[in-house]
Amino acid sequence: MRPFDYQRAERLEHAAQLAAGEDTMALAGGTNLIDLMKLQVETPQTLVDIGRLSLGEIADDGEGLRIGALASNTATAAHPRVRSDYPVLARAILAGATQQLRNKATTGGNLCQRTRCYYFTNIDQPCNKREPGSGCGAIDGIAKLHAVLGTSPHCIATYPGDMAVALSALDATVEIAGDGHERSVPVREFHLLPGDTPERDNVLEPGEIITSVTLPAPVGGTHIYRKVRERSSYAFALCSVAAVIDMADNRFTRADLAFGGLAHKPWHDPRIADLLIGSEPSAALFDKAADLLLEDAQGYGENDFKIPLARRTLTAVLCEATGVEA
């Protein structure tokens, strides 16, 4: 860990001002940032502790729900409206990390958590995300956890989180405040693909702080979060599917799907909903959906298995949601 300055923000404007400083990072629950600082992966000059800001509220927002950036993952998952109106979100959060971590982890921190790529977290290894231009250790290395969709020759890392996958399926919006401005970005556009700037995980500009996430009015339907992992908790997703599905007269009326563990961002492909909506569920249809999802998928050896795994997981979720047997 490098020596650093610690500042505590008392008000939001204050936080945005402080965070705009050079080499400055916001500290929320610290469950990701502090670990990375110990490993010297993150080496901010200044930490702005935003933990005292009043951004912890979870409150109605019209027909929707606003989840404060500092609401703990535990509080969000346990919130009665989340449980009744957005159960996919509660399930996704509870599929992540451990109770102890979720008690500390926050909405904003969870969205901004960094990849678990082994080369990213080891400063003695090449990594374009950590040190642009140094190369990508994972491409020819241990890439079991890595992406098969939307990769670039510069980076094949995944966004590792679960919560954001559900938020993507729910089409939530990230509310952002900067020094003197505010803006809203759909979750589906919040995370970036690596392209040739893998150092950028998301659209936040220096000094910008997430203030909340807003969920649109509830849509009902069947909510599923399916996470495939190597052990039954405390492991990141090899592949995950968040699904909000509704049917009428044995036809899909809603098919909001998002995928975790496959890409540098929660993966959402609008063509899948277009395909499914209005159709009768069947094994053949599910196969077509998987074809669309995986059309451009590319494995890197160790993670080739994710392509058939994603297909099977998607099929399992659609079977579960529709009662089709495959």
Added chain:
Amino acid sequence: MSVHRKQDAPDERNVLDTTKQGVLGEPLERPEGLLKVTGTATYAAEFDAENCLEGVLVTVPVVRGKVTSIDRESALQMPGVVAVIADERLTGRAAQGMAGEAPFQPAQQVCYWGQPVALVVAESFEEARDAAKHLAVEIDEDGDEAPLDPDAVEAEQRKPTKNGDLAHAMTQAVHSVDATFTTDGHASAAMEPHAAMAQWDGQSLTVHASLQMLKFNRAELADSLNLKEEQVRLISPYVGGGFGSKLGISEEAVGASLAAMELGKPVRVVMSRQQVFQTVMRRSETTQRVRLAADGEGRLTGFGHEARVSNLPGEEFAEPVLQSSQFLYGGDNRLLQLEVARIHRMTAGSVRAPGEAVGVQTVEQAMDMLAEKAGLDPVELRLRNIPDKHPAKDKPYSSRKLAECLREGASAFGWKEGPRKPRHTREGEWWIGSGVASAARIHAVVEAKARVTLRPDGTALVETDMTDIGTGTYAILGQVAGEMLGLSLDDVEVRLGDTDMPPGSGSGGSFGASSCGSAVFLACEGLRDTLAEKLGIEASDLSLKDGFALWEDEKKAITEVLDGKAIEEIGHFEPGKSTEDYAVASFGAFFAEVAVNHWTGETRVRRMTGAFGFGRVLNARTARSQCLGGMTWCIGNALTESLLFDPTDGHLANCDLAEYHVPVHRDVPDLEVLLLEERDAAASPIQAKGVGELGLCGGAGAIANAIYDACGARVFAYPMTPDRVLAAMPEA
């Protein structure tokens, strides 16, 4: 006074079955349990000393090379930094278990990625860590590429065991199996990271350390530092788990000692979690070929087990994969062959149940395949192949509960008899199946001494440098003494983990309880003789119970017999011919039920039964706990544990407990443990064998067999992660 016994013949007297106290074997709580769960037991890094400095090891990201320069000056300019230690005596590898001499020196000769080469000492831990990361180290890297892939190098062959002609037996067999398995490497990281706090008074060195085998560790440390053993004292009353990683000394103990000697101040060194993973013992990955030849009844006519393991150049140790293949099953035509590939990964050494922990499960899978071919119940196949005598050496088994464990385990588990066909039960998305495996673990005993003092107040004190690595040593040594001296556990004090006390066996190889228990037993026999002498009777007529001496119709308080004077004995146990004349081992059986997800290949163990026979049970609670721990490791071994090495530069990638997957609570279902009482007179004077490691010798095979029974996926690679299960899953 001292009572010495070298055990050259079985001790059939079973003295401990004639004593009256009734504490031995009881499921008593460990006396130090409360301290541990309340965080008040003091572990190595928690000992404090005035003006203690903090050291952090400097590691280098190079596989092979030589340190040519270290920029001390810049480091010394950094805040708080006191010294940079890069002494020639600094060790670069962990010592192998029971080495008793310095491990590889000098550390400046780099042999694996992440090797420590120096120590930075500062006023605070944070300053030391920052400076250690900054320290500029120049390395002359070896021009040649260091070999990293165990399958890509020539391997050294170890002496094989050969009987008859296996190849011929395979061609003649009615049923045969020829299968090749792989197991990934395992980490030995324990909950308590490696830590040492050293103090030097100009003459002698005292080190609070986290080590498993103090008498050997003392010799290793003295040899590393060019000191006499008498100058070194190690203190290690509590060890927060070892799993083999603390059998021998590692760099933190040597580094802390060198710094304390140079600076004349106490120095503490604690390894980071990553350093623990990257520098201490690993279990080698293995490739194993198992060949079984059988007649029409499934009786083995041939048995072959060949394994390739790896280690660093210069290391003698080779994962003893074939250890129990020597004696578990019959078959006249045998070939057992081990080979070692020399590659540049950190030292491979004895990690929890070296050998059997990866060697039994593959044989047990092959046995399952044979049972299928022969159309036999897998339990029945195993029962048919239990040999009458050691199959390669003409000697009898001392005692063996394998058949009983298989039968009683099967009945407790509710094993469905008969030949099996996979994919018989599906519950929703999940395929359900069950599997069996035998358990076997060699028996070892090691020379051990313990002093027992009967104090004038009628209480006893047991002292030895033996350690408690979380296994229950305090409890069981107290129970042996209490049983022999007629005292309740409250009246026996046990002191461990200090080289100022008589040298025990140390904790390793499951031999601690039987070896040190025997030393305590012998000391107590001596004390009983003395008491009898004081009473003017034959020792054989004396009973001791609840603080009283009893003989014929007489009764006298022990305090009265002592009459104000303490008596003490040192028990000195030495292994002798009895363990050579017999095939001595612990045995058992595992039964597992798993659910395999049809879509994702995820496997969850639903329940597991283990039945074990390991001689006398000294404490039913701590013995059961050992078995529970072992079975939990079986789950990790079968499903999740794997060291991931980078193919390009050989570094260990998953070096913390978030990324190296051991089972979490949710992975571990109800585990049922049956302890089958047994007396093994050849094993030790207290008729006990080892239990610590037995619980993880084979159980992964039961899980693998259950996966096959459930979904038809015969997976040949451990761990059986979802990708591997899916790849083997039949299409239809």
